[in-house]
Amino acid sequence: MYKTSKYTPADKMSYLICDNYTLLQVMSRFDLSLGFGDKTVQEVCRENGVDCRTFLAVVNFMIEDSDRMEDDVKDISMPSLMSYLKQAHHYFLDFCLPTIRRKLIEAIDCSTENEVAFLILKFFDQYAGEVRKHMDYEDVNVFTYVENLMTGRETGGFRISQFARRHDQIDATLTELKNIIIKYYPAKGNNHLLNAVLFDIFSCEQDLASHCRVEDYLFVPAVRRLEKEGK
Ligand SMILES: [Fe+2]
Ligand SMILES: [Fe+2]
Structure with a gap:
């Protein structure tokens, strides 16, 4: 599902943020706070009751240059x-x-x-x-x-x-x-x-x-x- 996307559920959340610090804004708008240690995106989302697919759809859309993300729309x-x-x-x-x-x-x-x-x-x-x-x-x-x-x-x-x-x-x-x-x-x-x-x-x-x-x-x-x- 995330083959063409840059970040996956198995990536560490800290990796996402250090790779692209503007994603800090996305995190806080999904009500995710700092202090997640070495947990993956999926783990952090699950523990905070956040829909991981929607989080990644937004994150991956924001880092893409293209305006087409039809595939992710169905997962939102x-x-x-x-x-x-x-x-x-x-x-x-x-x-x-x-x-x-x-x-x-x-x-x-x-x-x-x-x-x-x-x-x-x-x-x-x-x-x-x-x-x-x-x-x-x-x-x-x-x-x-x-x-x-x-x-x-x-x-x-x-x-x-x-x-x-x-x-x-x-x-x-x-x-x-x-x-x-x-x-x-x-x-x-x-x-x-x-x-x-x-x-x-x-x-x-x-x-x-x-x-x-x-x-x-x-x-x-x-x-x-x-x-x-x-x-
Ligand atoms: Fe708006
Ligand atoms: Fe608007």
Whole structure:
């Protein structure tokens, strides 16, 4: 089943993380904590009640360049995948974006008539608002729809294709913010703080892009499967 995938259930969890530290984010969104010693992926998942196939489907999808993971879709546990996506939303909205905002205020000079600093914060707040709207819609409408679909309740005629058509890339505006800072912020002297927040923005941008890819290429096809089975 995992022949074409990079990581397998028998790999040590520590190997995965040391091989690709961005997978730390995936682990914590599956509610897996550190301190697993030499245990394998399968052992760590089993002990924590996490669906190992779903965990590996996400992990292997994230490290792939290609956007096709049709084979893994059938192995996905929808409750596990949705809980993973919800945790990711919680992370972006309640930790990642507020941290970037705090660091931005610390790094840019908001005291005087610094128009660019003011614009950067305004732009950031608008952006964070858009991300919240995007994720709230998924939490409230899309996930509720899938839960209803799974339990055979009324779904109000909604189909996942309606969501897939309008699912926009929320990382694009962050790219603009990054460009404003890089191109126009009149930095003077020591830029350690500003560089640190730029690093955070770059990494949040990548994280958001891969979150959207998981939704488009794992979540949506898995919901389509459920819709077909329900017919
Ligand atoms: Fe999302
Ligand atoms: Fe999304």
